[in-house]
Amino acid sequence: MNKKRGQNNKNNENNKNNLTNNIDQIFDSFIKQTIFQNKLILQGNYTPETIPHREKQIAQVAAIIAPSLRLERPSNLFIYGLTGTGKTLVVQYIKNQLFKRAEKQNVSLIIPYINCKLKKVADTEYRILVELIGKLGEKVPATGLPTDQLYHRFLNLINRKKQIVILILDEIDQAVKKIGDEFLYNLTRINTELTNAQISIIGISNDLKFLDTLDPRVRSSLGEEEILFPTYNALQLQKILRDRAKDAFKPNILSEGVIAKCAAYAAREHGDARRALDLLRIAGELVERNNKRKITLDYIDKAKQKIEVDKIILAVETQPKQFQLTLLAIIELFKKNKEKNKIFTGDIYNFYRELCKRTRTEYLTQRRVSDIIAEFDMQGVINAKVISKGRYGRTREIRLDLPTNLLDKINHLLVDSLNL
DNA sequence: CGAGATTCATGTGAAGTATACCTTTAGGCTTAA
DNA sequence: AAGCCTAAAGGTATACTTCACATGAATCTCGTA
Numbered sequence A: 001m002n003k004k005r006g007q008n009n010k011n012n013e014n015n016k017n018n019l020t021n022n023i024d025q026i027f028d029s030f031i032k033q034t035i036f037q038n039k040l041i042l043q044g045n046y047t048p049e050t051i052p053h054r055e056k057q058i059a060q061v062a063a064i065i066a067p068s069l070r071l072e073r074p075s076n077l078f079i080y081g082l083t084g085t086g087k088t089l090v091v092q093y094i095k096n097q098l099f100k101r102a103e104k105q106n107v108s109l110i111i112p113y114i115n116c117k118l119k120k121v122a123d124t125e126y127r128i129l130v131e132l133i134g135k136l137g138e139k140v141p142a143t144g145l146p147t148d149q150l151y152h153r154f155l156n157l158i159n160r161k162k163q164i165v166i167l168i169l170d171e172i173d174q175a176v177k178k179i180g181d182e183f184l185y186n187l188t189r190i191n192t193e194l195t196n197a198q199i200s201i202i203g204i205s206n207d208l209k210f211l212d213t214l215d216p217r218v219r220s221s222l223g224e225e226e227i228l229f230p231t232y233n234a235l236q237l238q239k240i241l242r243d244r245a246k247d248a249f250k251p252n253i254l255s256e257g258v259i260a261k262c263a264a265y266a267a268r269e270h271g272d273a274r275r276a277l278d279l280l281r282i283a284g285e286l287v288e289r290n291n292k293r294k295i296t297l298d299y300i301d302k303a304k305q306k307i308e309v310d311k312i313i314l315a316v317e318t319q320p321k322q323f324q325l326t327l328l329a330i331i332e333l334f335k336k337n338k339e340k341n342k343i344f345t346g347d348i349y350n351f352y353r354e355l356c357k358r359t360r361t362e363y364l365t366q367r368r369v370s371d372i373i374a375e376f377d378m379q380g381v382i383n384a385k386v387i388s389k390g391r392y393g394r395t396r397e398i399r400l401d402l403p404t405n406l407l408d409k410i411n412h413l414l415v416d417s418l419n420l
Numbered sequence B: 001c002g003a004g005a006t007t008c009a010t011g012t013g014a015a016g017t018a019t020a021c022c023t024t025t026a027g028g029c030t031t032a033a
Numbered sequence C: 001a002a003g004c005c006t007a008a009a010g011g012t013a014t015a016c017t018t019c020a021c022a023t024g025a026a027t028c029t030c031g032t033a
Helices: A002-014 A016-032 A055-070 A087-105 A125-135 A147-158 A172-179 A182-193 A216-222 A234-248 A258-268 A273-289 A297-317 A321-336 A345-359 A366-379 A404-417
Strands: A077-080 A113-115 A164-170 A198-205 A225-228 A383-388 A394-399
Touching (some): A055 A077, A055 A087, A055 A164, A055 A198, A055 A225, A087 A113, A113 A125, A147 A182, A164 A172, A172 A182, A172 A198, A182 A216, A234 A273, A258 A273, A258 A297, A321 A345, A321 A366, A321 A404, A345 A366, A345 A394, A366 A394
Parallel strands (some): A077 A198, A113 A164
Antiparallel strands (some): A383 A394
16 A cells, blocks of 8 residues: 555656556556456455355254244354354354245344444444344434333334344454443343344354353353354365465466465464455455566565554554554653563553643543553553552553564554644 | 561542433424415 | 424433542561561
């Protein structure tokens, strides 16, 4: 991205009248020389026809929710496994199949899918309900209504006729971590108030120990059935990649060993298939951007770097202003005293106050900043631990395990977006 | 020298406040008979 | 008189503040060996 911008600038300086021409050229080269046959196939939300090495899990899930086709309530299901092990994919796949079948048999099924991780979309009980009702085709305000009224609306909405609702809650551990497990209890209890419809819940979690942290009541009802998704090994990853690459790229685009390398990288990170596919896709995009016709091994490395950078950059970019200021304070402090490698809340807060003064921004209290730091920790941007320094008090010890070049990038990004 | 008290800097919980937004309601205005 | 619009009243969620108390190991204190 940066590279492209740089080129544009240069052209711009050379001859402003040529600008549209140049853009045209860029577009042209994109259209003509694509090495992709169907890039969608490599994208994260694509559901392929077959899912290799997940036959057993598919069968299990299908067996568990099959009763819905007879309008019987399926057991609640809890699915867990590390990221990129195909949990969401399998569930989506079965959801589609189930829909087809339900249509044929004239059974009324509703299967809303909600990702609880999305900040500002579904990270409170209220917002999850808003999202849920929205999926059912009804608009509700983003604020202002009592939560239990949302429950009532939801209830009435699905109870209008005899039907089964299978609620899919992805990244459920994130939501519970943030807002507690009470909403799950409420959801599981809805059934007792439903006369026509029935609801069951599919919870998906990346956290293997998540179920243990739940309130026993919730645990027993949510975990009526449990399925573990094991990680893929390198060989399985290769098969997955090969299957998808076959249709995604035009022939003769991949050099020898590209797939193996992608698979090896992903296998090293607990067999994350999504990661492997991203690697392949990004590598392809990079190749295309450089007007080459062949994905070579070194592009995989480039793609790997780009993914890591992009992921964090995106996370940083989308933060609210106060969060950005806090993060900037953390990063600047780290750059200042590199040798120490750890900093404390108090230092951050002071520096943060200074930054606020510089940007003429209202500053938040330390109480709030403390919570913000805790949130960054949860998001995995920083690494914080509450420690006691004995006589010298108690604080969070914050570490930042990011490569320096990335650090600088974020730094610049923040400085830019905050107008410093 | 060691057990227990003290201390510091901030974590953390609860309650309160400001803001933005929602629904309800009542009054006022328009309209059409 | 019926219908519609508007503004006020009363309510909620969320982000933040204020207040108050909790934490936990380094350090201090003081009695004892």
